[in-house]
Amino acid sequence: MGGQSAPPPSIEPAIELKAISKSFGPVKANQNVDLKVLPGTIHGIIGENGAGKSTLMSILYGFYEADSGEILINGQKRKIHSSRDAISFGIGMVHQHFMLVETFTVLENVMLGAEGAPLLNKSSQSAREELLKLSKEYSLAVDPDAMTGDLPVGLQQRVEILKALYRGAEILILDEPTGVLTPQETDQLFKILDILRSRGVSIILITHKLQEIMAITDRVSVMRAGTMVSERETAETNKNELAELMVGRKVLLEVDKTDANPSEILLEAKNLSYSEDGVKKLDDVSLTLKAGEIVGIAGVSGNGQTELLAALSGICPLQTGSIKIGSVKIDSDNPKTPKEFRDLSVGHVPEDRHRMGMVTAFNAQESAIMGFHDDAAYNGKFLMDNKAVEQHCVRLMKDYDVRPEDPKLKSANFSGGNQQKLVLAREMDRHPKVLLVGQPTRGVDIGAIEYIHKNLIAMRDAGSAILVVSVELEEIMSLSDRILVMFEGRIVGEVDAKEADARQLGLLMGNAGAQTEAASSENNSNNIHSEEIPA
Amino acid sequence: MYLLLLSTLDSTLRVSAPLVLCAMAGIFSERSGIIDISLEGKLLGSAFAAAVVAFETGSAFLGLGAAIVTSILMGLLHGFACITHRGNQVVSGLAINILASGLTVTLGGAWYGKGGQTETLSGDARFSPITFPGAEALVDVPVIGPLYIELISGHNLLVYIAFLAVPVTWWVLYKTRFGLRLRAVGENPQAVDTAGISVTFLRYRSVIIAGILCGIAGAYLSTGQNAAFGKEMSAGQGYIALAAMIFGKWKPVPGLLACMLFGFLDAMAVRLQGVELPGIGEIPVQFMQALPYVLTVILLAGFIGKAVAPKAIGRPYVKER
Amino acid sequence: MSSPSKALPAWIDVGLIPLINILLAFIVSGIVIFIIGEDPVEAVKIIVYGAFGNDYNLGYTLYYTTNFIFTGLAVAVAFHASLFNIGGEGQAYIGGLGVGLLCLALDQYFPFWIILPLAIAASGLFGAAWAYIPAYLQAYRGSHIVITTIMFNFIAFSLMNYLLVNILIEPGQMSPESRDFAEVAHIPTMQQAAAWFGIEMSNTPLNMSIFLALLSCVFVWLFMWHTRWGYAIRMLGFNENAANYSGINTQRLIVGTMCLSGVLAGFVGINEIMGVHHRVLLDFTAGAGFTGIAVALMGRNHPVGIIIASLLFGALFQGGAELSFEIPTIQVEMVKAIQGLVILFCGALAYMARPTVERIFIAMIANKAVAGEQANG
Amino acid sequence: EDIKPAVVFDMGGKFDKSFNEGVYNGVEKFSKETGIKYREFEVTNPSQREQAIRKMAQRGADPIVGVGFAQGPAIEKVAKEYPDVRFTIIDSVVDLPNVQSVVFKEHEGSFLVGVLAAMASENQKVGFIGGMDIPLIRKFACGYAQGAKYAVGSAEVYSNMTGTTPSAWNDPSKGSELAKSQFDKGADVIFAAAGGTGIGVYQAAKDAGKYAIGVDSNQNHLQPGTMLTSMTKGVDVAAYNAFKDAMDGTWKPGLHALGLAENGVDWALDDNNKSLITDAMKAKVKEARDGIVSGSISVHDFTSDNSCPAL
Ligand SMILES: Nc1ncnc2c1ncn2[C@@H]1O[C@H](COP(=O)(O)OP(=O)(O)OP(=O)(O)O)[C@@H](O)[C@H]1O
Numbered sequence A: 001m002g003g004q005s006a007p008p009p010s011i012e013p014a015i016e017l018k019a020i021s022k023s024f025g026p027v028k029a030n031q032n033v034d035l036k037v038l039p040g041t042i043h044g045i046i047g048e049n050g051a052g053k054s055t056l057m058s059i060l061y062g063f064y065e066a067d068s069g070e071i072l073i074n075g076q077k078r079k080i081h082s083s084r085d086a087i088s089f090g091i092g093m094v095h096q097h098f099m100l101v102e103t104f105t106v107l108e109n110v111m112l113g114a115e116g117a118p119l120l121n122k123s124s125q126s127a128r129e130e131l132l133k134l135s136k137e138y139s140l141a142v143d144p145d146a147m148t149g150d151l152p153v154g155l156q157q158r159v160e161i162l163k164a165l166y167r168g169a170e171i172l173i174l175d176e177p178t179g180v181l182t183p184q185e186t187d188q189l190f191k192i193l194d195i196l197r198s199r200g201v202s203i204i205l206i207t208h209k210l211q212e213i214m215a216i217t218d219r220v221s222v223m224r225a226g227t228m229v230s231e232r233e234t235a236e237t238n239k240n241e242l243a244e245l246m247v248g249r250k251v252l253l254e255v256d257k258t259d260a261n262p263s264e265i266l267l268e269a270k271n272l273s274y275s276e277d278g279v280k281k282l283d284d285v286s287l288t289l290k291a292g293e294i295v296g297i298a299g300v301s302g303n304g305q306t307e308l309l310a311a312l313s314g315i316c317p318l319q320t321g322s323i324k325i326g327s328v329k330i331d332s333d334n335p336k337t338p339k340e341f342r343d344l345s346v347g348h349v350p351e352d353r354h355r356m357g358m359v360t361a362f363n364a365q366e367s368a369i370m371g372f373h374d375d376a377a378y379n380g381k382f383l384m385d386n387k388a389v390e391q392h393c394v395r396l397m398k399d400y401d402v403r404p405e406d407p408k409l410k411s412a413n414f415s416g417g418n419q420q421k422l423v424l425a426r427e428m429d430r431h432p433k434v435l436l437v438g439q440p441t442r443g444v445d446i447g448a449i450e451y452i453h454k455n456l457i458a459m460r461d462a463g464s465a466i467l468v469v470s471v472e473l474e475e476i477m478s479l480s481d482r483i484l485v486m487f488e489g490r491i492v493g494e495v496d497a498k499e500a501d502a503r504q505l506g507l508l509m510g511n512a513g514a515q516t517e518a519a520s521s522e523n524n525s526n527n528i529h530s531e532e533i534p535a
Numbered sequence B: 001m002y003l004l005l006l007s008t009l010d011s012t013l014r015v016s017a018p019l020v021l022c023a024m025a026g027i028f029s030e031r032s033g034i035i036d037i038s039l040e041g042k043l044l045g046s047a048f049a050a051a052v053v054a055f056e057t058g059s060a061f062l063g064l065g066a067a068i069v070t071s072i073l074m075g076l077l078h079g080f081a082c083i084t085h086r087g088n089q090v091v092s093g094l095a096i097n098i099l100a101s102g103l104t105v106t107l108g109g110a111w112y113g114k115g116g117q118t119e120t121l122s123g124d125a126r127f128s129p130i131t132f133p134g135a136e137a138l139v140d141v142p143v144i145g146p147l148y149i150e151l152i153s154g155h156n157l158l159v160y161i162a163f164l165a166v167p168v169t170w171w172v173l174y175k176t177r178f179g180l181r182l183r184a185v186g187e188n189p190q191a192v193d194t195a196g197i198s199v200t201f202l203r204y205r206s207v208i209i210a211g212i213l214c215g216i217a218g219a220y221l222s223t224g225q226n227a228a229f230g231k232e233m234s235a236g237q238g239y240i241a242l243a244a245m246i247f248g249k250w251k252p253v254p255g256l257l258a259c260m261l262f263g264f265l266d267a268m269a270v271r272l273q274g275v276e277l278p279g280i281g282e283i284p285v286q287f288m289q290a291l292p293y294v295l296t297v298i299l300l301a302g303f304i305g306k307a308v309a310p311k312a313i314g315r316p317y318v319k320e321r
Numbered sequence C: 001m002s003s004p005s006k007a008l009p010a011w012i013d014v015g016l017i018p019l020i021n022i023l024l025a026f027i028v029s030g031i032v033i034f035i036i037g038e039d040p041v042e043a044v045k046i047i048v049y050g051a052f053g054n055d056y057n058l059g060y061t062l063y064y065t066t067n068f069i070f071t072g073l074a075v076a077v078a079f080h081a082s083l084f085n086i087g088g089e090g091q092a093y094i095g096g097l098g099v100g101l102l103c104l105a106l107d108q109y110f111p112f113w114i115i116l117p118l119a120i121a122a123s124g125l126f127g128a129a130w131a132y133i134p135a136y137l138q139a140y141r142g143s144h145i146v147i148t149t150i151m152f153n154f155i156a157f158s159l160m161n162y163l164l165v166n167i168l169i170e171p172g173q174m175s176p177e178s179r180d181f182a183e184v185a186h187i188p189t190m191q192q193a194a195a196w197f198g199i200e201m202s203n204t205p206l207n208m209s210i211f212l213a214l215l216s217c218v219f220v221w222l223f224m225w226h227t228r229w230g231y232a233i234r235m236l237g238f239n240e241n242a243a244n245y246s247g248i249n250t251q252r253l254i255v256g257t258m259c260l261s262g263v264l265a266g267f268v269g270i271n272e273i274m275g276v277h278h279r280v281l282l283d284f285t286a287g288a289g290f291t292g293i294a295v296a297l298m299g300r301n302h303p304v305g306i307i308i309a310s311l312l313f314g315a316l317f318q319g320g321a322e323l324s325f326e327i328p329t330i331q332v333e334m335v336k337a338i339q340g341l342v343i344l345f346c347g348a349l350a351y352m353a354r355p356t357v358e359r360i361f362i363a364m365i366a367n368k369a370v371a372g373e374q375a376n377g
Numbered sequence D: 001e002d003i004k005p006a007v008v009f010d011m012g013g014k015f016d017k018s019f020n021e022g023v024y025n026g027v028e029k030f031s032k033e034t035g036i037k038y039r040e041f042e043v044t045n046p047s048q049r050e051q052a053i054r055k056m057a058q059r060g061a062d063p064i065v066g067v068g069f070a071q072g073p074a075i076e077k078v079a080k081e082y083p084d085v086r087f088t089i090i091d092s093v094v095d096l097p098n099v100q101s102v103v104f105k106e107h108e109g110s111f112l113v114g115v116l117a118a119m120a121s122e123n124q125k126v127g128f129i130g131g132m133d134i135p136l137i138r139k140f141a142c143g144y145a146q147g148a149k150y151a152v153g154s155a156e157v158y159s160n161m162t163g164t165t166p167s168a169w170n171d172p173s174k175g176s177e178l179a180k181s182q183f184d185k186g187a188d189v190i191f192a193a194a195g196g197t198g199i200g201v202y203q204a205a206k207d208a209g210k211y212a213i214g215v216d217s218n219q220n221h222l223q224p225g226t227m228l229t230s231m232t233k234g235v236d237v238a239a240y241n242a243f244k245d246a247m248d249g250t251w252k253p254g255l256h257a258l259g260l261a262e263n264g265v266d267w268a269l270d271d272n273n274k275s276l277i278t279d280a281m282k283a284k285v286k287e288a289r290d291g292i293v294s295g296s297i298s299v300h301d302f303t304s305d306n307s308c309p310a311l
């Protein structure tokens, strides 16, 4: 795919942004940004965290209003005051942070704002038909009556795409759509984009993954610090050039690591099972983590990874099975709290930094001691030693390159990459024997990814056992020494990282042959159970 | 025994009618994300308006209209503070309650010179009981007869409206486009905004509907259940309705049941006052008066699961984070 | 200065804008007062003088302020854990019962310096006990705290009514009130305290409890922002998942926070029962628990804000009483309506004036810049 | 004598449909008759009682009328500070040389309306609805029950209290429900001593075609035809007299306990209810009245020993 020859420049661009500027208080998120997207093409936008990509798209979608600048759609000058205007001009958007009502069914989410008639009965009937038709056409299977909040993120994202398709968008904006998808899902998404392109839909794709830019886009624009720094024909550029344009320096795109030499077992989990509201989330999971190795957990999100991390860190109490950390055995009769796990030198970087990893309303130094706030180092007899906390945070920020280096800044006001670095810093700085890491680089730009990976490997080499959960197959493959694949709460395969290839892992993740969409829908236990896949 | 039960249930209907209306009002407001502590104030304000207009015009229906208009205006004030100016919803509600409590008596005192009490209503100035067809005929039929006459027939129009408000609320909430959007805006206003729908307009409409329902409840207080306005006559019913709405998890039918539970416990407590229990003797009246509240707490703790509020409730919608 | 700065100087945000809000409230109230044929300017003068004009008036203002600080802090502490404690009224009421029972039991036998700490403990303990059950039910059974605390307010009133009418009442008395405490169970009034230093002051209900209130403010400030427990409470309030992740026992913390909230509300009993009335009586809380909600929210749940908001409400209560005293045509209900307007403008509509002020401010700065440029050029 | 009279109403306010309103009527009457203006204040919380009374005294008011038993301690305190000012306290006793204490024998008046209620009742079942369970209200209830049983030996008396929060005195809806529950039990005459809550009781009686009895002042006009009578308590007269006597120089301190003999309490008969009161009733109530005045009937006062044999 990709490489479709671009139409001659005489054709009117589908979207033309002229000198768009937007400030948030003192922050100039966009400055004189120009952008042209030709009809029927896929236009990529890349840039570091905080470069202003989402802001620009939000302006185009009418969510924010630009301070100055012009928007032309199909050659016509347009004023876009609200999303309503944008929608009426045929623009659809899949937001970086999903705009879904979690307590609604898929159908309701798709209909919202495009119901047609004042009464739902009729319109929901036709919406259901339309939805099924779209699902077929683009092989985007999703149960229209499923509760959206219960769906794994991958499926939630499908809902977002279906929303845009349902509205018949001519211009589709996707803001980091692949952050939560498996390679199979990403492939599928790109197939859909391909179809859409061939139907004349113009697409803007924002992503941090350069291979995606290379794979699907026709042109690519690079943003840095609120400005548009360059634009390239995709066919005429390469990953390294793009990375350099983006970060402003050379970036190492491959993980650079030596072979692992695992030694003693630091953590051993045996027969963990966990169910919630009658649904089995973990099903007889056993694993060991050894000092000096990185074990990767691959799997479509929603297959028990979250619960595994929660069980191994003490957040959800064990129901059956046991965990041995060093010489300490933990099971349902001898439960331990997350704090006690921490005391046993288990560090945990949660999958979702906003949900769990930090408190966005706290300032950085407060977020930097989460879980360790009882430590003697930060406390006097009664009062907390805020000076010590601040010093600690400043040191973390220095050591782990968290920017801006301001311990008093609200956690929410750091970019995703820097938030992630802060959380990692907090957990890694303790040199835990066991480190559990969920989605280490979700939504993080390549500069930061490089940095995070380097640090994880350094920690491994220093003798920690690290468990990495990621939906990013590439990340799992390049980072881990050993890969476990999870499916429906079970570990369905183990692969040596050196021998792993994406296709094979992908098949395991989809449980050998079973369709990915079937896999991710709940309760289809009559799938083929392949416990062991020959390498 | 059967008759006692009937009369208790009958009383339950009367007592819970304003609670039901207020609870439905609360549902509209809170499902859209606006905390509505001002139920109490709207109830009081509209009861006053209804009594005044009904007395001056001699028409209960004009009184009802005035009640609704008053209550809507109070709702709009709440909206102006909370939606347009992103004020704190609880503070705004409290302010409206205090304002209502002060203004009704001030105006009532100025107009009728009886410290807020309005003139007694009679005849058409008041909603009187409606006797259903066939009530006469069923007088002698056992079981069904009393049930029909006592319980079903013989309430005033507003009671029927109150109980009709529940299916209507349900229908609006779950079967209309407006309801879909309203539920969405209370959960995730950004999603609504990006779907091209105005959060502000949607929320304003919700507080207006809440106003209408509270207005009917107010009219019921002063022109249906009673025949005049008296100062502070809402007597905390707005807060009880709020509690019932939360009890009912912000859903119409459970909300209705919660209101009726309150009404029933209240009616029962009234009938149990002064009753002697064998072995224990007479229960102190204060205990009986506390009984509905105690039982509610016990029921809440024992049987009702966790109530999850609409996610965006209480937070003004700010686009730019 | 090309970009419209969202950050106004602090003196505008915390000084000018609140002032504009109060002014707006008084303008609207003034219109109402004008309509009933009284002089609005005179009325405002009376309110301000009535609240702050002399030590007597100020004494009453500060006496109300004391109560509101307690209940405001109580609501705020719970709010930090995202618990909406509507039960301040009941907790204060029961706190007063605790003080009363203790004083009645001990005032014949022990001196003041023994009774006082015990009474403070009793008020806190009783207040906490009244918050404990709703808290427990919220933490372990998921019962919504708003409902249970509303219910517990009613139950508190019934309990108090029962005890006063049937048990605590002084035999042969008409009033459902306990007997008066002996002198040793009175907290010195500010007048008495001032007299120790040779200062003469009017006799008002203001008593040494206000120092307990101020101490409580300091305590809450230190506790919420300078201890690990306060840190945990705030984390719980912002993000329960994060609290769980951090190894905080959220259930115990909910109970603990509510109990602290109850303690603070219970202190109202010290001010009212031991400081002013010297006996247990009906309705002595007079809505202070509910006012505390507005106080806490208007004070942004911060002790300093709460002191300011309490003072505002104290002034409204006292100044309002003076107003209805001095101008008989302005009835108490009218005063109530004015109070409502002030809460509306200073609380709910607090941000109304901001955009306008912002625009003016920016325009002024721009003008200055232009003027500066012209001067330079 | 030139006087500067003042009155301090208690919580509940001067339009409480109860004793505050009675006092208000009395002082208004005085003001109309003499053209002398009076100062007034309505307290809204317990600590304002002393504040308001003292303020009146400071401003040179004299005499000062305090309304309600709750003001006793405040009057006592301020009266000591201002020994030259005359104070009248209604419904409570303060033993000071410059205080006039006016109390009423509510049980005697209630006894009479109890007699009327029992005789008017077809079922020999009568009801009582009080605002809050406090001694004063029980005193009403107890006298009423005694009267009912005096007139009709087999009479049953139901007694209900409205609530325990301040809103118990302003809750007509609850009053109406309480009344209906008593009607359901067979009561057909209800005596309400519950302030604004009573309005709901009277309305419920009207709607059900039963009888209600008013309290404190003559409330017969509120629902003509179904108000059987009212138990009047002469607070209006007491307040009026306090001012008038002060003006005339005949104001006397000390205890004034006003019962039937002193016309301090009574039952109301006027155009609104004259058709409801039969001659037999008149005769019986006269008999009771005479008996009480002469001492041959002794009505038990609940507050004397906190118990009521008749209830
Ligand atoms: N709501 C907001 N309020 C204040 N400032 C904002 C807001 N949104 C964005 N900004 C500012 O605009 C800049 C651009 O942010 P934007 O979200 O567009 O970055 P991005 O390129 O999408 O980053 P990412 O790759 O992390 O998604 C930020 O650095 C920030 O300073």
Ligand SMILES: Nc1ncnc2c1ncn2[C@@H]1O[C@H](COP(=O)(O)OP(=O)(O)OP(=O)(O)O)[C@@H](O)[C@H]1O
Binding pocket: A024, A027, A049, A050, A054, A096, A412, A413, A414, A415, A416, A417, A442, A443, B321
């Ligand atoms: N209220 C705010 N004030 C100032 N800057 C803000 C504010 N909110 C966000 N930002 C800035 O906006 C930029 C993007 O924020 P955002 O939260 O979208 O980051 P992100 O990388 O997209 O995060 P993620 O994808 O992990 O959710 C960051 O650089 C951050 O500093």
Ligand SMILES: [Mg+2]
Binding pocket: A053, A054, A055, A096, A175
């Ligand atoms: Mg972004």
Ligand SMILES: [Mg+2]
Binding pocket: A049, A096, A176, A416, A443, A444
């Ligand atoms: Mg991002």
